[in-house]
Amino acid sequence: MEEQVAQPQKRTRSLKTSLKAKWTLGMSVIILGTLLLFSFVIYYTVRNVLLDQEKITVQETITAVKHRLDSETHELSADNVLPRLNIERDKNALYPASPNWDQTDVFQDSVIQKLSRNDINVGVYNSRGTQIFTTKATSLPLKNTRDLGVFLREYKHQTVMQGKAAIHSQRNNRLIGYIQVVDGMVSYHRNMERLRLFMVLFTAIAVLLGGLASFLIIRHFLRPIRKLSDAIELVKVEPNTQMRVPEINSDDELAELTDEFNHMLDKTQRFVDAQNNFVQDVSHELRTPVAVLEGHLQLLNRWGKDDPEVLDESLNASIQELQRMKYLIQEMLDLSRADQVEELYGQETTEVVPLVDQIYNNFKMLHPEFSIVLDLDLKADTFVRIYRNHLEQILVILMDNAVKYSENRKEIHLSASQDSRFVNIAVQDFGAGIPENDRKNIFNRFYRVDKARSRDKGGNGLGLSIAQRLIESYHGSISVESTVGSGSIFRIDVPLFVPEAEKEEEKLAKKEQ
Known part of the structure; x- marks a missing residue:
């Protein structure tokens, strides 16, 4: 037997795209698509959460300022707005809403200070829309006072949160002015920029790592397939090669494929x-x-x-x-x-007793000069895993040899019994016997113990070889015991056929014991 694994000749592969490249590309696309979908969901979830926080801040700022001003009964003006916001008016200023006022000067009250931020601009207007007060030098003009609420808008190529509300007097419900809060959302834009950068980097790294992992995994799984391919190529060049694919201890489909392929090679070799x-x-x-x-x-x-x-x-x-x-x-x-x-008869079964009886009766009729003794120790419904014609052929070969090589004592014993796994059949003759040196060769093709006598009796030396091949094909065995001058006993063991129901009962009985 040659080595288990032979090295096949290198050959040029004409693959346009390897399976490893297809698998790696496919897995990378799947990972990328999954991450993009996942990132899309996370991005818009975080965006909505941050926008809701900005909206709440704008609404709380509007509520806080309105609460300070809606107790006034007259239209809002610098004289009644600044004191309510705890701002001391500059006596020399021409206009009360000086653009130089800083936000830290506006909100001295603890409530307003808590709600204010550096990127928020608060503007107060009278009922005609004229600006009275602003926290920054620049602010959005108050337009369309009928469109009140909090909403997003574009301002100087940037998205801001704008909130507008009318201020009514608590005492007489008179419209006394308006308030506008513009949130530049600096923190929001900074956080979203960081989130986008993180997602891009995370996606790129994940795709690279996923593609690399996919490549390594598919390379690992393709090794048996590559060995199968090399084996097939070698078999094409050298049909008689003894090369086999090494066994895989992974207990999966690839291991099963390898076993089946090796079994196919063994069968082809046979x-x-x-x-x-x-x-x-x-x-x-x-x-x-x-x-x-x-x-x-x-x-x-x-x-x-x-x-x-x-x-x-x-x-x-x-x-x-x-x-x-x-x-x-x-x-x-x-x-x-x-x-x-x-391959052709592996699932066939045969009832033993009727067949042995038939062989016994046939040889009694064909050879009346012989005393043929039958000893059956079997149940009537005993079945074996073998095709009927093949078991008959084996028994005919053994009985025919017993007739041919019997000399003075014309007697043959045919017996059958069983154990837990096999039916045991024996054919005994009382002829010349087989020398010890010849016993190991009698199952070889064309081997004859006494070539001249065998040829005279019409033998070609193939009968026992055929019997051995047949019985071993059904996972049985054949053996011989012989003594020179006393005869020979040929024994065959044929596997019992046990139905599935009986197998289950036997397993249960063994467990109970």
């Missing part, structure tokens, strides 16, 4: 070997009868045509050789077909 053996055996065994036929034909061609005695002798000899050739070819065909038994 077929190739059987074909080679068949050709060699035919060429070897037919050489003698062909030479005999050629000699008789040449004899007839030279002078036998005119000599009736020579003609008759040559024709009889030629017919005998042709008959022997016919039997020989049939036996070799049977031997070659025995290698295909497991």
Whole structure:
């Protein structure tokens, strides 16, 4: 046997795109798509949360300022707005809402100070929309006082949160002014920019790492497939190679595929070997009868045509050789077909008792001069895992050999019994026996213990080889015990057939014990 793994010849692969590249690209696209969807959900969830916080801040600022001003009964002006916001008016200022006022000067009250931020601009207007007060030098003009509320808008190419509300006097419900709060959302834009940057970096890293992991994983899983491919390529070049794919201990589909592939190679090898053996055996065994036929034909061609005695002798000899050739070819065909038994008849079953009875009765009828004894120790419904014709063929071979090689004592014993796994069948004769040196070879093709006597009895040396091939194809066994001068006993063990229901009952019984 050669080494388990042979190194196949390197070959140029004509793959346009390897499976590893396709798998890596596909997994990278899936990871990218998943992360983009996940990032989209997170981005807009965070965005809405931050916008809600900004909106709440604007609304709380509007509420706080309105609460300070809605107690006034007259229209809002600098004189009644600034004191309520705790701002001391500059006596020299021409206009009360000076653009130089700072937000820290406006909100001295603790409530307003808590709600204010550096990016918030608060503006107060009278009922006509004229600005009275602002916290910054620049602010949005108050437009469309009918459109009140809090909403987003674009201002100087930037999104801001704008809130507008009317101020009504609590005492007489008179419209006394308006308030406008503009939130520049500096913190919001900064946080969203950081979130976008983080998502881009995270997505890029995840895609790279995911693609690398996918590449390594698929490379690991493709190793058995690459070995299968190398094995197939080598088998194409060298059909008789003994190379097999190493077993995979992963207990998965790839391991099963490897086992099936090796089993297929073994089966193919057996077929190739059987074909080679068949050709060699035919060429070897037919050489003698062909030479005999050629000699008789040449004899007839030279002078036998005119000599009736020579003609008759040559024709009889030629017919005998042709008959022997016919039997020989049939036996070799049977031997070659025995290698295909497991695939074609692996699930066949046979009831033993009727078949053994049939063999017993047939040989009693064909050989009345023999005393044939039958000993059956089997149940009537005992089944074995073997095709009926093959078991019959095996028993006929053994019984026929017992008849051929019995000498003075014309007696044959046929017995059958069973154990927990097999049916045991034995055929015993009381002939010359087999020498110890020959016992290990009697199952080889064309082997004869006594070649001259075997040829006289019509044997080709293939019967026991056929029997062994058949019985071993069904995972049984055949053996021989022999003593020179006392005879031989051939034993075969055929696997019992146990239905599934009985198997379950046996398992339960064993567990209970």
